Amino acid sequence: xxxxxxxxxxxxxxxxYLDGELDPANALGIAQQMAEEPALAAEAERIKxxxxxxxxxxxxxxxxxxxxxxxxxxxxxxxxxxxGPSWRALAASIAxxxxxxxxxxxxxxxxxxPTMIADTLVSDHIRSLMAPEPVDVVSSDRHTVKPWFNGxxxxxxxxVDLAKEDFPLVGxxxxxxxxxxxxxxxxxxxKHLISLTAVPAESRxxxxxxxxxxxxxxxxxxxxxxxxxxxxxxxAPKELEEFAQLFRTSQTxx
Amino acid sequence: MxxxxxxxxxxxxGLDDNxxxxxxxxxxxxxxxxxxxxxxxxxxxxxxxxxxxxxxAFRAIQAFAGGSARAWLLSIxxxxxxxxxxxxxxxxxxxxxxxxxxxxxxxxxxxSHGETPETALIAKLDAEQLSAAIAALPAxxxxxxxxxxxxxxxxxxxAEATEVPIGTVMSRLARARRRLxxxxxxxx
Numbered sequence: 001x002x003x004x005x006x007x008x009x010x011x012x013x014x015x016x017y018l019d020g021e022l023d024p025a026n027a028l029g030i031a032q033q034m035a036e037e038p039a040l041a042a043e044a045e046r047i048k049x050x051x052x053x054x055x056x057x058x059x060x061x062x063x064x065x066x067x068x069x070x071x072x073x074x075x076x077x078x079x080x081x082x083x084g085p086s087w088r089a090l091a092a093s094i095a096x097x098x099x100x101x102x103x104x105x106x107x108x109x110x111x112x113x114p115t116m117i118a119d120t121l122v123s124d125h126i127r128s129l130m131a132p133e134p135v136d137v138v139s140s141d142r143h144t145v146k147p148w149f150n151g152x153x154x155x156x157x158x159x160v161d162l163a164k165e166d167f168p169l170v171g172x173x174x175x176x177x178x179x180x181x182x183x184x185x186x187x188x189x190x191k192h193l194i195s196l197t198a199v200p201a202e203s204r205x206x207x208x209x210x211x212x213x214x215x216x217x218x219x220x221x222x223x224x225x226x227x228x229x230x231x232x233x234x235x236a237p238k239e240l241e242e243f244a245q246l247f248r249t250s251q252t253x254x
Numbered sequence: 255m256x257x258x259x260x261x262x263x264x265x266x267x268g269l270d271d272n273x274x275x276x277x278x279x280x281x282x283x284x285x286x287x288x289x290x291x292x293x294x295x296x297x298x299x300x301x302x303x304x305x306x307x308x309x310x311a312f313r314a315i316q317a318f319a320g321g322s323a324r325a326w327l328l329s330i331x332x333x334x335x336x337x338x339x340x341x342x343x344x345x346x347x348x349x350x351x352x353x354x355x356x357x358x359x360x361x362x363x364x365x366s367h368g369e370t371p372e373t374a375l376i377a378k379l380d381a382e383q384l385s386a387a388i389a390a391l392p393a394x395x396x397x398x399x400x401x402x403x404x405x406x407x408x409x410x411x412x413a414e415a416t417e418v419p420i421g422t423v424m425s426r427l428a429r430a431r432r433r434l435x436x437x438x439x440x441x442x
Binding site: 011012015016019021046047049050051053054055057058060061062063064067068070071072074075076132136144147148150152153173174176181 | 272275280283284286287288297301304305308309312313314317319320321326376379380381384385402403404405408409413414417418419424425427428431432434435438
């Protein structure tokens with residue numbers, strides 16, 4: 001039997017209705033449709049029976065005794081292996097100082113001092129190079145990287161495929177500028193990594209020197225569609241500009 | 255002064271990594287274990303996966319950007335489980351790349367429009383048969399159904415945990431339930 005797209009849609013809506021995921025208008029619409037179409041009402045009955053059955057037959061069992069203890073032990077052990085004062089502890093104390101001296105939100109601070117954002121992002125880039133993984137999600141597939149950001153930050157970034165241009169995607173991570181989590185994509189050129197951070201709403205100010213060199217890293221900043229992009233890498237400024245150009249003009253977007 | 259300031263904001267709640275871990279991860283170990291069990295199919299592997307995933311979560315604890323801690327942990331568990339399955343049972347795992355192909359390629363069971371509801375038949379199934387039917391679902395359908403109908407996550411959390419858009423969650427869930435009902439009917 002060939003079902004039309006609108007039938008498929010109705011079935012999805014019936015499921016969402018039973019799961020309490022519909023807004024009142026859609027819920028009302030699908031409830032009326034079920035009242036008029038016996039097949040749809042039957043589908044709803046079967047789903048309810050299935051949910052009831054799962055609920056009755058498959059009680060949720062807890063994790064086996066001892067698992068929590070082993071996890072806490074493993075985590076504690078992993079912490080102890082870090083020799084000396086960890087950067088996190090150091091970071092915490094510095095962050096407190098930073099918070100005390102800056103009373104306003106990052107947007108105000110950031111828009112007044114774009115170089116501060118650059119400094120922060122260069123630090124993130126350097127730290128990522130020292131971490132076991134420079135990214136939190138490892139994938140060369142932009143279809144994997146983009147959804148990973150859903151729920152972690154407010155807006156998923158633009159992710160393009162530049163593998164053919166010799167800038168393969170390595171993955172992504174969440175960095176924090178001020179108090180705002182932002183998306184950072186990591187691309188690669190030969191053995192060099194490029195961190196590309198998208199800072200929304202930070203569109204009014206630009207670096208006075210662009211690209212700019214900070215502690216040996218080149219920082220290139222540009223603005224597209226109200227999003228401020230910051231590319232950081234130790235590749236040559238010319239190559240970084242080539243990367244930016246390719247990113248901005250690429251059509252292979254999600 | 256700026257060098258360490260950015261990621262350290264995770265520490266602004268005054269908690270160190272261990273305290274954050276106890277607050278964010280430890281409350282959800284049961285869910286983590288059940289998901290790992292459904293994905294790997296046995297208890298010992300599930301424990302290994304959860305332990306490994308917990309360590310990964312600990313190392314990434316500063317990257318947790320708020321939102322659903324449960325969904326965040328379960329996404330790590332899920333990725334750990336699939337990595338583990340690829341390494342240890344490469345023949346049984348459905349890779350991310352295969353997921354969409356699975357959805358397109360496998361014909362949907364008949365939805366029996368016009369038939370009377372067979373709720374009585376569904377209700378006859380025992381726990382073992384039901385578990386087996388769920389275990390037989392392809393991984394993308396199984397994880398979505400488990401997260402919704404056993405763990406009770408909402409669609410948004412499932413989208414986060416399985417790293418797909420909500421529309422995909424909806425279609426996988428509808429298909430998972432339909433397949434399950436079809437299997438039950440066949441065995442009933």
